[in-house]
Amino acid sequence: MRILLVEDDPLLGDGIRAGLRQQGFQVDWVQDGEAAQRELRAQPYAATVLDLGLPRMDGIDVLRSVRRVGVDFPILVLTARDAVPDRVRGLDMGADDYVVKPVDLQELGARLRALVRRSHGRPRERLEAHDVVLDPASRMVYLAGVPVTLSSREFDLLHVLMLNAGRVLSREQIEQHLYSWGQEVESNAVEVHVHRLRSKLGSDMIRTVRGIGYVLPGKPAAAS
Numbered sequence: 001m002r003i004l005l006v007e008d009d010p011l012l013g014d015g016i017r018a019g020l021r022q023q024g025f026q027v028d029w030v031q032d033g034e035a036a037q038r039e040l041r042a043q044p045y046a047a048t049v050l051d052l053g054l055p056r057m058d059g060i061d062v063l064r065s066v067r068r069v070g071v072d073f074p075i076l077v078l079t080a081r082d083a084v085p086d087r088v089r090g091l092d093m094g095a096d097d098y099v100v101k102p103v104d105l106q107e108l109g110a111r112l113r114a115l116v117r118r119s120h121g122r123p124r125e126r127l128e129a130h131d132v133v134l135d136p137a138s139r140m141v142y143l144a145g146v147p148v149t150l151s152s153r154e155f156d157l158l159h160v161l162m163l164n165a166g167r168v169l170s171r172e173q174i175e176q177h178l179y180s181w182g183q184e185v186e187s188n189a190v191e192v193h194v195h196r197l198r199s200k201l202g203s204d205m206i207r208t209v210r211g212i213g214y215v216l217p218g219k220p221a222a223a224s
Contacts, residue, residue, distance in 0.1 A: 001116060001136075001156065002026040002177050004048045006036040006062070007078075008055055012101075016049065016078075019105030024139050024152065025112070026180040033057025040066045044176055045073055046116050049108070052079040052090070060093055067094035074115035078103060113137065120163045127162045129216055132201055134162055141201075148200055153178060157193045161206060161216040170213035190214075 001024065007013035008031045017027045028043075030036050033054040040048060040062070052059030063075060074096040079086070082100040090098050096115050099108065113136050117125065127134045131144045139155055141148045150158065160177045161169065171190045178190075186192075194206055194214055207215050 001046045001112075001159065002028070002180055003112060004036070004039055004043070004045045005029045006031075006033075006048065006050045006054065006059070008032060008051060008053070016105065016108070020109060020112075023106075023109040024136075024156070025109070026156075026178065028180050031055075033059060033062045036062050037065055040071050041069060044173070046177065047074040047076065047112050047119075049076050049078050049112070050095075052077060052081055052086075060089065063090065063093045063095060072119075074112075074119050076108075076111060076115060078108070110137065117163070122163065127159075129162055129165060129218065130202070130205065132158075132162075132205065134159060143201055150197070150200065151193075153189075153193050154197055154200075157190070158197055158201075161214065165216045165218055168209045168213050168215040173213065 003020070003025050005013060005017055005020070005027050007016060007029070010031070013029055013031065017029050020027050028039065030039055034056045036050065036054070037057060050059050050063065054062070059077065059079065063077070075094065076097040076099060077090045077095040078099050078101060080101045087098045097111055099111065113125070117136070125135065125137055133142045135141075136159060141150055141155065141158065156178050157174065160174065174190050198206060205216065207217055209215055
């Protein structure tokens with residue numbers, strides 16, 4: 001799951017990035033409002049963690065501008081501004097959640113997962129498709145109740161396909177979800193991950209749409 005972190009404090013930003021990466025997030029990090037606005041308009045992130053007190057452009061102005069042009073993925077405001085009017089303004093400008101610093105990184109990860117699944121119409125944490133259950137919090141996958149060992153990339157690919165069940169994703173779209181800045185992507189990486197998932201979960205789990213991409217057929221129900 002690829003997210004954008006917008007935080008101008010180098011020490012805090014580095015800590016948040018490291019903590020979210022440990023939870024399986026792919027994190028791109030920018031440190032000023034103009035860079036945030038540019039990236040949010042250009043990249044299809046799963047979610048964003050946005051500070052408000054930013055150089056070059058205030059976070060509220062970033063939020064307002066990207067919502068105005070149709071950026072609709074979840075934005076979580078993480079800020080030291082704890083006054084009620086500031087919270088109300090942030091939410092009214094289009095924030096999906098508002099968290100006051102300091103925040104526990106496990107809680108931050110849980111809030112991001114909740115925002116992402118709600119944005120895809122999935123009210124519960126676990127996802128289910130066919131005989132496969134995926135738990136984003138524990139990063140565990142079960143086939144007919146039996147745990148299946150997946151690599152980090154295989155898990156992330158299955159996660160994005162299950163979130164977008166019934167929707168065909170191109171190789172380029174999948175790469176944008178799986179890889180953050182600076183990570184080398186082999187030309188056949190997605191194909192290799194798909195092949196390995198099929199060998200572990202069944203050949204019918206993921207369908208190839210010739211010339212377009214891949215799809216997990218049907219719409220999964222949320223597991224209890």
